Amino acid sequence: MSPRINDDERLRRLEAVTDATLSRLDVSDLLDELLDRVRDLLGVDTAAILLLDAHSGQLVATAAKGLEEEVRAGFRVAVGRGFAGRVAAARTAVRLTDVTPNDVVNPILTATGIRSLLGVPILAGGDLMGVLHVGTLSRREFGDDDVRLLELVADRVAAAGRIRSAKLDQSAALALQRSLLPARLPSVPGVDLAARYVPGHATGIGGDWYDVFVLPSGWLGVVIGDVSGHGLASAVVMGRVRSALRAYALICDDPAEALTLLDRKVQHFEAGSLTTALYAMISPGRDLAIISTAGHLRPVLAGPDGPAALVAVPVDPPLGVMRPDRPRRSTAVPLAPGALLLCYTDGLVERRGEVIDTGLERLVALVRADAPDAVCATVMSEAADALPTDDVAVLAVRRRD
Template sequence: MVPVDVVGDEQWLRRIEAVTDATLSRLDVADLFDELLDRVRDLLRVDTAAILLLDVRAQQLVATAARGLEEEVRQGFRVSIGRGFAGQVALTRQPVILQEVTSENVVNPVLLQTGVRSLLGVPITAHGDLVGVLHVGTLTPRRFTPDDVRLLELVADRVSLASRARANTLDQTAALALQRSLIPTDLPEVPGLEMAGRYIPGHASGVGGDWYDVFTLPSGWLGVVVGDVSGHGLQSAVVMGRVRSALRAYALICDDPAEALTLLDRKVVHFEAGSLTTALYAMISPDNATMHLSLAGHPRPVMAAPDRPNVVLPARVDPPLGTGRRRPQRHTTTVDVPRGAVLVAYTDGLIERRGELFDTGLARLTEAVPLAPVDTVATTIMATLDAERPADDIALLAIRRLT
C-alpha cells in the first residue's frame, strides 16, 4: 500500500510537469497564455482564469488573456494598482485570497456578472519588477490551499518568461509604446463633465490608426476628437500620431471645428498622401451646454438625454481627409447638450460587422447607450456591440454632462 504522502507528492509532481512542459516553449505568446490558463483551470479545478499585464506608463493592469472571463479582455478592462482585487495583488505583490467575492472587494463588473464567488490571485514579477497579475476563480465558494497558491505562482513564472520574450520583439515594443503614448490614459478633469475612453486594437500587432483625444483650449472651450487613419499596424499608428498633433495645433488657432478640419485636410493631402482619414472634431462650451461639431467622413455621435429617446446627432458628414479632391466645403453643426446627457463618439469598428448593414449596427449602438456614469456607459456599449474580437480597431469616447 502506497503511503498517502507519497501519493500526494506524485500528484504534485504531475501538476508541476503540466505547467513546465517543454512543448509550451514552442508556442507563441498568445497561444502560450491560453494554454497555461486552460491547464491551470483543469489542475486547480476552477472556473475562471485571467492574466492582466501592467501598462507601466499608466500604472494600470490591462486584461490580456482569459478563460471563463473572455468578456474582460474584449472590453479592454483596466484597473489601477491598488484598486479592487487585482489592484491589491499588484500593490502588495503577495498572493491574495477572497473566499467571498462582493462589490466591495472587486471593481471589475465582469467578475460580478459572471457570478464568481471565490478568487485567488498572485503577482507576476521579473527581476523584482511587477509584470502583472494572474488570478483564478470559482462559481461556488472555495477555500484555496497553500498548494494552490504554490502552483499558481509557478504558472505566474511561466507567464513572466513569456512576457519578457514578447518584450524582446523590438518592433512590437516600439509600436505598443507609440500607441500608448498617443491614447490618453487620463482625460482632463472638467467641472460639470465626466469622460471615459476605450481603445481596442483589431490587429495582431496591438496597434492601429484609431484614436481619441480631449484637450482644453485657451478660450476655455473643450476640444474633443475621435479619428481613424486607414490601415493597421505600426505605419498607421505613426501617421495617426502626426495627424493627431496637427489637429491639436490647428485647434489652437481656429474657433470653428470645420475650419480646423479644412486645414487638417490640406496637411493630410500634402504630407500624408495615400492615407485616408476620418475625424470628428467637437468643441464644448465652458458652461457645457453647447457643442460645435464637424465630421470628416466620420460616423455621427449618439446622444442619450433624460426624458427623451436616444438619437444619432443630425450633423452633416463631409468628405474624409486626404481624398485629394478639390477642397470641399466643411460644415459645423451646433448641438444643445442638456443636463444629464451622455454623448458617445466612436470609430466605425465598433458598429460595422461583415454581412450587416451599417445602419443596423448604428441602431444597436443607439439603443445600448444608458443614462449612467461614463464607465458604465463604456462597459455597457462594449459588452453589447463587441460580441467577438473586432476585425477593425475600435476607439470609443463617452462624455456625460452632470446634473
C-alpha cells in the same frame, strides 16, 4: 582552392547551423553566433550580414565578425553597388576569387586586405532581406559546398531577421500609441468622461485614437479618429494627425476650420492614407457642442428625458480627399443637463455579413444618459463584435446635471 569535404564534414556543418539551441538566443546574439560558426566551418577571416532598409533601398551592416568596424561605422550601400549590392541585385550567389578595387565600394574591405569573397542573398518568401558574405585574406576559390552552407545560414538569418523586424515594429508602434492615447482622461469642470480602446489585430496596435483637451478659451476639445490599417505605419500617421489637429485647435474657433487645415496637411504629407476624424468643441458652459466630422460616423446623443439618437450632423469626406471648392461644415448641438455624447470608431458597429445600419441601430438602443464609464462598458460588451477584426475606440462625454 576550397578543399573537398566528406559526408561527415557535411553533417557537422549542417548540425552547426541548424542547432535547435540557437533558437533560444535573442536575434542579435543569434546573428553573432551564426557568423562565428560560419568563420569556423568555412575557415574564412571575415563574415558579415547586411540587412535591407526598405525605406532607403540600402543594405545596412548589421552584424560582422572580422569586419566589426563596418557595423560601428554604420556602413550602408545601395542595392546594385559594390559587392554586397551586386549580390542583392542578382539574388544569387556571387564568388570573387581575386577582389579588385572595382569590385568593392566599402573602404573597410580594402583596408582589411580581403582577397576573395563569397556572398549570398538573404531571402524570405521571395523578398530580399539582405546579404550574407564571407571573405579571406588569402586567395581562395569557393566551392559549391561553401555556397550551399552559406545559403543554409542565410535561410536561418532570414527567419531571425523577420522576427527582429516584427519585434522592432511592434515595440515602436506600441510605444508610440501608448504615448498618444491618453493614459488618463483629464478632470474637466462640468463634464464626466470615459473612454475605451481595444485593438482588433494580433499586433495589438492600430490607427484608432481619441483625445480630450481644454483650450485657452475654456472650450473643451473632443476628438476621435481612425487611420486605416494596422501596425507601425498606421500608428505613425495617427500620431502626426493627432498632433496637427491639436495645433490647429489652438488657432481655430470652428471645428470645420481646424479640419480644413488638417485636410490640407494630410493631402500634402500623408497622401494615400485613409483617415477619418470627428472634432467637437464643447462650450465653457457645457450647454453646446459644435461638431464637424470628416468621414467619421455621427455620434450618439442621449438626453435625460428621451431616447438616444444619432446626431443630425452632415458627414463631410475623409481627410485628404476634400475638394477646395467644397467647404467643411460645423453643426451646433444643444447639450441638456445630464445629456451624454458618445463618439466611437467603426469597429464598434461593423460586423461581418451585416450592413452597418444594423450595427448603428443596435448601438443607439444601448446608449443612455448614464455615467460615462457604465455606458462605455455596456456598448463595448454588447455592441462590439465578440471577435473584432478592427480596432474599437469609444469616448463618452456627459454634461453634469
